[in-house]
Amino acid sequence: MIPPAPEVSDSRTFRRAFADLQDGLYSSELWLHLGWTDIKQRYRRSLLGPLWITVATGVTAIAMGLLYGTLFGFSIKEFLPYVILGLIFWNFIQNSILEGAVVFSTNEGLIKQLPAPISVHVYRVVWRQLIIFAHNIVIFLVVVAVFRPPITWSALLFFPAIALFVLNAIWVTIVFGILSTRFRDISQLTATVVQLAFFMTPIIWRLGPEVGNKVGSRARLVELNPLYHYIEITRGPLLGEHVAFYHWGIVMACTVVGCAAALLVLRNYRSRVAYWV
Structure with missing residues (x-):
């Protein structure tokens, strides 16, 4: 009698990787609550609470804008919104990378005790960054009211740009986190x-x-930095500046490559995270 063939585990398949992302997304009540709790815990018992996010970023951006605007001889009316938006979007990028890199190691207890997809912790980080971004963008609205920069219909490109930021924050958290x-x-x-x-x-x-x-041509070296293009597609439209299409092309190419890398890492190592932490 021929013994039955052993069952083949599908733990390292793209189907399970997509299932983890989907199940985590459906657990929105969990990661929405955890992300907001992180913000409240950080500013617990402080007088202004989460408004300290806005105050800290605003003071830093205004100080740097005034300082470097004076040093470089730029018009404060034009340079201050430029610096403020740059810092706001940079904080989103920076925090997504740095906090994403330690997302699993800092949630060791929760990962071992809570039977949930690991993507829950990824969405938690991205949601937390969106909350911080929402607090910080208020600074730009104040600047708009004061300096009235030339905002055109191209400002609507901000929405697809921030959507690309979110997608990139997800894959960055998965890859660097794992x-x-x-x-x-x-x-x-x-x-x-x-x-x-x-x-x-x-x-x-x-x-x-x-x-x-x-x-001369040395200025083109800046364009080798992919983060430059991410800043351009978000800051440019809000300042009423024309953004060349190649900036969008580079960002979308990085997004596709990053998402593919995230799926590969998630497929191969998703089940090992609980052991590595």
Whole structure:
């Protein structure tokens, strides 16, 4: 009698990876609650509560805008909104990377005790960043009321741009979160690289036509930094500036590659996270 063939586990399949993402998304009540609880816990017993997010970012952005605007000889009316938006979107990118890299290691107890898809913790991080972003964007609305920058219909491009930010935050959290759980040095390396990237991205400095004419082809080196294109597709429309299509193309290409990498990592290592933490 021929023995039955052993059952083949499908734990390392793309079907299970998609199922984890889908089940986590359906558990919205859980990650919405956890993300909002994180914000409240951070500012527990403070006088302003979560409004400290707005105050801290606003003071930093205004101080840097006034300082570097004066040093570089830029018009404060034009340069201050530029710096404020740059810092707001940079904070979203930076926090998504840094907090995403430690999302599983910092939630060890919850992962081991709560039988939930690991994508719940991913959505929790992204939701938390959206809450912080909503607090920070108020600063720009105040600047709009004061300086009245030229806002056109192109500002509506902000919505697809922020949707791309969310997709990228998801894949970044999955990839760096899972790999950093296995190799703890990755989170330290990521923090160093992100800090360096801040100075290499035009956030508190501008790459205008004058600079481009003086520096020549060397100015094009900035475009090798993918984060530059992410900032451009969000900040440009809100400032009434034309954003070249190649910026969108590069961001969408990075999004597709990143999502593919996230699915691959999720398929291969999703089931091991609970053991690695």
